[in-house]
Amino acid sequence: MNVPLVLPQFLDRAVSLYGEKEAIHCEGRSFTYNELNGRVNQLSRGLQDLGIRKGDHVAYLAGNSVEMLEGFYGVYQVGAVMVPLNIRLKPEDYVFILNHSESKVLFVDQDLYELIQPVKDQLDSVRHIIVHYKDSQTNEIDYDNWLATFSTETFDRTELDENDVCSLLYTSGTTGNPKGVMLTHRNNYLHALSTMHHLRIQDSDVLLHVLPMFHVNGWGSPFYYTANGASQICSRKATPESIIRAIQEHKVSILHMAPTVLNSILQYYDQHKPVIDHDVRVVIAGSAPPPAFITRVEEELGWEFIQVYGMTETSPLSLVSTIRSHLDHLSDEEKTRLKAKAGYPMIGADVRIIDDFGNEVPHDGETAGEVAVRSHGVMKGYWKNEEATAEVLQDGFMLTGDMGTVDEYGYINIVDRKKDVIISGGENISSIEVEGVLYAHPAILEAAVIAVPHEKWGETPHAYVVLRENMTATEQEIIDFSRSKLAHFKAVTGITFVDELPKTASGKIQKVQIRDAYWESIGKEGRKVN
Template sequence: MMMNHQLLIKTMLERAYKLFPKKEIFSRGLDRDMRYTYGDFYPRVCKLANVLQALDVKQGDKIGTFAWNNHRHLELYFAITCSGSVLHTLNLRLFPEHVIHVINHAEDKIIFVDEDLLPIVEKAAPQLTTVEKYVIMTDKDELPETSLSPVYHYEKLLAEAADTYDFPDLDENTPAAMCYTTATTGLPKGVTYTHRSIYLHSLAESLPDVLGLSERDAVLPVVPMFHVLAWGLPFSCTWMGSKLVLPGRVLTPEALCTLMEQEGVTMAAGVPTIWMGIYQHLDSGAKYDLSKLRYIVNGGSAVSKTQIAAFEKKFGLSILHAYGMTETSPVVLCSTMKSYMEDWDEEEQYAMRAKQGVLVPGLEMKIVNDEGEEVAWNGKEMGELCVRGPWITSEYYKEPERSAENIKDGWLYTNDIVTIDEEGFILIQDRAKDLIKSGGEWISSVDLENTIMAHPEVVEAAVIAVPDPKWQERPMACVVLKDGSNVTEQDILDFLKPKVARYWMPDKVQIIGEIPKTSVGKFNKKALRETYAK
């Protein structure tokens, strides 16, 4: 028999302090940057845990954070969870009514807020029913003027607190954190993560054939810390002793490339809109030394094999596809090539790397068709991806009816329609609601988007279904071109003609200035449908 040892986040924190006290954390600030070590970080986390106790935070209380990717937010990640309360990262890009809903629904007791985000919280505050206190995080010596009350100064609270704290021995199934979905339809749904789920997810994420995190890495999480806990990277990197590079609020291509060069970043993680902005910046002639960057982790939505090849051939930058969702903590799939695939020809390799990848260790999956039968592993039959495992949610927070819609017989039904090939690599064809059915035939909007984005003058493309009296639905493409481009609708159609089946050809190509995005940078197809459905 083995020891019944509890899997707790505090062991991650203590390992970083004891084994990697010299490793750096760099945080880009509004007024000044912060550079310190895990050795400095630990006593500040202890101070913050004492502050929480002084503010009457009890185990199980929800603590909201309204902050960018910075060192104070990282301190909250560990002080809140390790002391037994629940970290609730608030998505600062949600609609105001959704911000109010998630705070009230989670029953947040205290909100920690970055100074520059005060106006959003001040506007919401009169409608918040459970928040008792606010703590402002600022580099300034005094609090800014604010309508919030009662209000405290983060650094002053820490200055008065003891720098030691005896973190409790919790049950590993104790709730540690929660995030809400971005909700393109209906209200956001809450997902609660436990110490056990975060621990096991961080362990799997760090494995060699997943993200391969190590002490040698310098990691730049561009993905927001309010979005699925920055894909778990703050926890995983701290545990592994990786240098963390936190970019703050300025996420321009220039700022990110400068940061990657300055801090010797070896891995960066974010959504395609970030990477396409960087591609255009580099393509315009900007020069940086990014030679230490092992790979870019791309999630949220796909990049095409053409884009992957362009990054690599032009700038020597390798893209690693990963897939997940709020309900899955998030990492489920990772497109790490198998050893013998290195002998494949270039086109085959890029086609494989454009897929979302294989299931990470620790999870189980099945892909089922409309009849509930598992599809063949032939890369052709489509079905819905279903997953289960120790970091997959078993329910939505206080939402039994919505839970029953997506979680059935112990499986999470993801609503992602996929194929799986003989190698076990999964390719997302579409969200169930975005798949286009034309004359009884399915059209993958994702595949069509990727084909359009292979055009050298195209920056972004989103494909939606529009009603059709004869065929039920037909595809329409919304396309953003490079600045100064003279490409026309017909040029796009001519480009597509030899590449896709005839019935896949869009009935309309609309050239637009910008594709609307969700709060986490994904294409907002709901907004496009509302604009163009008629």
């Protein structure tokens, strides 16, 4: 009899083999896998008591915590769908996502409740709001008190199929409103099996949750670290100091994070020279780092650097940049250059660089094409958006919208983003969404937003603006205007005033020319993708 590939099996394995081992340490609290399982059972009973049934959506607005980790398994046991929310959005963003997803219950940390309180009356489907770490001033259900009313005994799970949707993750694209990515149990399960192999996860590992779990479930970490009985450490807020302290105190062996966070750790190291005398692996995804950055991590920190590539729609990881054994003969400089690339396909992923006709480009490291992925991790589709689904799922492949090259060794390098998504501090920003806000400014006639490099955040939005005739506006005024209308990480950080924007014959703004003009203005050669 075939056993369906469903995620609660991972916690079952951990309980069976590592029941008395520390599962998670969170801000002074520690729980074994047996204790974590008991809390998961309490949560499932609580959700069932609230009327949550198979297929219902349950949203979480929370930092990395035991409450967030147990949410995945507690929600799945009743057959419901987890909807993790980005904690860096504005209240109106949550209105759209919660209503679009039809979420019925919202779990929220007390320190994030202020993002929900002003828009509570606009939430159409949310019936219950339950607050983690609730204070006496908040008039909502207290999570700890609520959880304590339910039994820790084994829960009679809803029957699950591996093709059932388990996660609904909202991601920014090239349109203003985010799209809900539907991932199935099978997607996440097989992604976990592949990723745990490539990252060499063992039961002796200690993971520090730095990457927020709302980011494709922290790149799937709640699943494959749990399956292996690894210990997990988390804090709802991560600073370079707290990260280093946790690594030292808990002998953390592996971390996942955005490049900006790693850069802040390097800066902290320069100032304080902390002593870390055990092996550490750091897993990074995002804009390709310069080889010198990798050298600093490996030589100064003494950590192993692992670059990966993925997107929410592919569960997410598809590429890894570790050095394969038959390439050990390469020089250190050549190896570092390869480590800085997005990498080669993980097991179970078929990743190709294709031209406009669907043909693979030469493996010459120069010819650019679109990155296309076929894998067990490719999403079921976008929730309530068949048109957008059809645009990206074609001929069995997920068209990523990223442009890349592939070299003679099969390593893929991302060279540009076809769809103009800006990645700032690990967050996706829709340039069209930012432009829409700028067009609301009374003095702006036209606006185009591109990504420009930023020392701290990797890249940030920069706007090219045409002002209306006989009207004026300063750069700071427009920056402040965008900050008042958008989450701050989405706001523009610079303005270039121009008389007109380059356009095609049909009137479409040509951002390639705008990017080239930017790079020329700062004395660098613009990146061009043919």
